[in-house]
Amino acid sequence: MLRERAFAAVYDAMLGPAERVFLAERRAQLVGEASGSVLEIGAGTGLNLEHYRLAEHLVAAEPSEAMRAKLAPKAGTCAVPVEFIAAGADDLPYPDAHFDTVVSTLVLCTVPKLPAALAEVFRVLRPGGELRFLEHVRGVGSLAEWQDRWLPLWKWFGVGCHPNRDTEAAIRAGGFEVEEIEHWDAPGPIGIVRPQIQGVARRPAG
Numbered sequence: 122m123l124r125e126r127a128f129a130a131v132y133d134a135m136l137g138p139a140e141r142v143f144l145a146e147r148r149a150q151l152v153g154e155a156s157g158s159v160l161e162i163g164a165g166t167g168l169n170l171e172h173y174r175l176a177e178h179l180v181a182a183e184p185s186e187a188m189r190a191k192l193a194p195k196a197g198t199c200a201v202p203v204e205f206i207a208a209g210a211d212d213l214p215y216p217d218a219h220f221d222t223v224v225s226t227l228v229l230c231t232v233p234k235l236p237a238a239l240a241e242v243f244r245v246l247r248p249g250g251e252l253r254f255l256e257h258v259r260g261v262g263s264l265a266e267w268q269d270r271w272l273p274l275w276k277w278f279g280v281g282c283h284p285n286r287d288t289e290a291a292i293r294a295g296g297f298e299v300e301e302i303e304h305w306d307a308p309g310p311i312g313i314v315r316p317q318i319q320g321v322a323r324r325p326a327g
């Protein structure tokens with residue numbers, strides 16, 4: 122799809138200012154602690170790869186061919202063994218309880234069916250395993266109304282991105298225990314993606 126190719130082509134440049142001001146540091150915090158056998162869903166152009174330190178093995182899954190074309194050349198930036206696969210979060214080619222950790226950054230806004238993707242993430246995580254997330258989310262009051270109004274245009278421009286998802290509620294509804302969560306406002310001019318969450322949710326051990 123032309124729009125998908127254009128998005129992949131401009132993605133790193135588009136995120137550049139945010140990466141420099143806050144995103145790279147947040148990626149490093151979140152991803153640097155991902156350990157054991159790790160799956161990253163919607164790995165995009167690979168902006169997280171350089172931040173892995175503790176993973177024994179990383180699978181970077183990405184359904185878009187255009188994004189994967191940007192991702193694979195960044196393999197050299199990753200300090201842990203990495204493998205790339207073509208797969209969406211809603212259909213992961215792994216048995217139950219296969220991974221210790223799943224990482225999602227700016228992806229749960231884009232998966233077409235959020236509950237289905239979270240159910241699949243839950244399935245492939247071992248009991249007690251971690252979902253480490255960094256996502257922009259639904260705001261409150263008039264901001265949420267603006268997010269709803271902008272949805273069609275934003276989704277078109279962002280190739281499926283929803284600015285108005287209550288991702289924390291969806292994670293909890295998916296059976297995860299939210300262990301750590303920070304709600305914060307990203308700096309910058311684009312208000313509708315300002316509310317963000319970062320944290321760790323666990324598949325219950327029992």
Ligand SMILES: C[S@@+](CC[C@H](N)C(=O)[O-])C[C@H]1O[C@@H](n2cnc3c(N)ncnc32)[C@H](O)[C@@H]1O
Nearest residue numbers: 163164165168185188209210226227228231232
């Ligand atoms: C905004 S980008 C985020 C990329 C990367 N995770 C990051 O932090 O920069 C959203 C990504 O989700 C991917 N995506 C789209 N549908 C998906 C699905 N069903 N499962 C997993 N990822 C998906 C897109 O191809 C894109 O790479």
